Amino acid sequence: MSQISALPAIIREAGTIAMSYFKNLQSLAISKKTPRDLVTEADIAVERFLQRALRDAYPDYGFWGEESGQNADQRNRWIVDPIDGTHSFAKGQYFWSISVALELAGELTVGAVYVPTVDDLYYAVRGQGATKNSEPIHVSDEPRLSDAMIATGFACVRQNRPDNNLERFCRIALRTMGQRRFGSAAMDICMVADGQVDAFWEQSLNLYDVAAGALIAQEAGATVTDFQGRPGVFPDQILVTNGKLLDQLLPLM
Numbered sequence: 505m506s507q508i509s510a511l512p513a514i515i516r517e518a519g520t521i522a523m524s525y526f527k528n529l530q531s532l533a534i535s536k537k538t539p540r541d542l543v544t545e546a547d548i549a550v551e552r553f554l555q556r557a558l559r560d561a562y563p564d565y566g567f568w569g570e571e572s573g574q575n576a577d578q579r580n581r582w583i584v585d586p587i588d589g590t591h592s593f594a595k596g597q598y599f600w601s602i603s604v605a606l607e608l609a610g611e612l613t614v615g616a617v618y619v620p621t622v623d624d625l626y627y628a629v630r631g632q633g634a635t636k637n638s639e640p641i642h643v644s645d646e647p648r649l650s651d652a653m654i655a656t657g658f659a660c661v662r663q664n665r666p667d668n669n670l671e672r673f674c675r676i677a678l679r680t681m682g683q684r685r686f687g688s689a690a691m692d693i694c695m696v697a698d699g700q701v702d703a704f705w706e707q708s709l710n711l712y713d714v715a716a717g718a719l720i721a722q723e724a725g726a727t728v729t730d731f732q733g734r735p736g737v738f739p740d741q742i743l744v745t746n747g748k749l750l751d752q753l754l755p756l757m
């Protein structure tokens with residue numbers, strides 16, 4: 505996949521744009537898409553940049569971005585979340601990321617997730633393994649749920665769902681050594697990929713939240729399934745594990 509070699513530089517430049525807003529949060533324009541879903545001028549600026557830069561470098565591929573929607577060609581397309589973790593970003597916290605995936609004929613082929621505050625770039629090409637800052641990464645080898653650290657998230661539409669994840673969270677929290685809620689699903693999934701956490705689940709997400717992270721995690725040896733254990737990338741129910749914890753987590757989902 506040498507023909508997508510411009511992507512790391514493009515996503516890093518997107519990170520520079522995001523950081524220019526992050527350093528001036530007092531003047532950041534913020535609005536609400538729904539009662540719990542924010543969009544800022546940084547989300548819009550980063551997405552505009554990515555759409556233009558990716559089109560200029562790869563004119564054959566379509567585009568689907570969280571903030572601007574889908575353009576005509578959706579068979580081969582970029583899938584972009586310009587800032588995943590907008591609430592964290594707007595509060596001045598460190599945990600947010602930029603997520604870019606390339607899907608070709610329905611198959612996730614390239615994934616890049618960049619965390620600008622710590623300058624971590626996670627990257628994967630299908631069949632070629634996953635890296636963080638160009639070094640190979642792999643999931644943890646933690647075999648016991650009772651010793652594991654697990655991350656989750658709570659969808660911004662949770663008040664409209666009969667299953668709001670709170671019972672599942674309580675059930676699992678009683679069985680693990682630690683829980684985290686970082687606030688960026690794309691980054692959470694990459695943290696499973698490099699063993700910083702042992703598993704992650706969330707529900708009611710969109711493909712742009714998880715596409716890049718899921719490929720990076722798979723290439724790093726993770727299982728990516730729904731809550732019944734079916735392999736695949738299901739944004740409505742995503743469970744990412746180091747593999748050894750899958751059978752212990754499934755009955756708790």
Ligand code: IPD
Nearest residue numbers: 588589590657658659687688689
């Ligand atoms: C959100 C983040 C968060 C998750 C929410 C998502 P956004 O994305 O991924 O971790 O819990 O469900 O909506 O809105 O910041 O791009």
Ligand code: CA
Nearest residue numbers: 585588589713
């Ligand atoms: Ca998101």
Ligand code: CA
Nearest residue numbers: 570585587588
């Ligand atoms: Ca977003």
